[in-house]
Amino acid sequence: MENMEQNLLPIGSVVKFKDWDQTLMIYGRMQTDSETLKRWDYVACFYPHGNIAPDSNIFFNHKDISEVVFRGYENEDELAFRRALAEGIARAEQS
Template identity: 55%
Template sequence: MSQDIHNTDSLLPVGSVVILKGLDQTIMIYGRMQRQLGKSTLWDYVGCPYPQGFLSEDYNIFFNHNQVYQTLFKGYETETELELREKLVEKFKQ
């Protein structure tokens, strides 16, 4: 099944901290290619408020790469992270 993924070539690693367009709260990415429980939309990221961290599912923020206004911190990148990102991009571009 083909998905409409936004700018997957630039997926940020888990742990990245961003500011979203139109949102004052700083967000930390803790998941990629995520769906909200009970919804069919596939989002590029799920994040939580930073510096508070995960509070509950009520505070999850689902968003796409094109909604990122500014990257304040880019998460840790290892060879494993780069391989996983490549697999995610390939899987969701089909």
């Protein structure tokens, strides 16, 4: 498995989804779809429109990104949170 800590993009990152021209802005990580209960790496909204309705959320995994158009803001808090998130994911996968 790739190093999740290094691969997870920060909130605010703008990406392109494989096989789709619409750009998306990431606003959540390690999200669970309330309808399917499936866990996804990211939840995003259409960019530049933003989160216009609950049914417009797009859930996807890191491997589905074809291009990072803009990388979101990163500081020490973001890096610490990403490390903690990666550790939690690793523990969950070992269970």
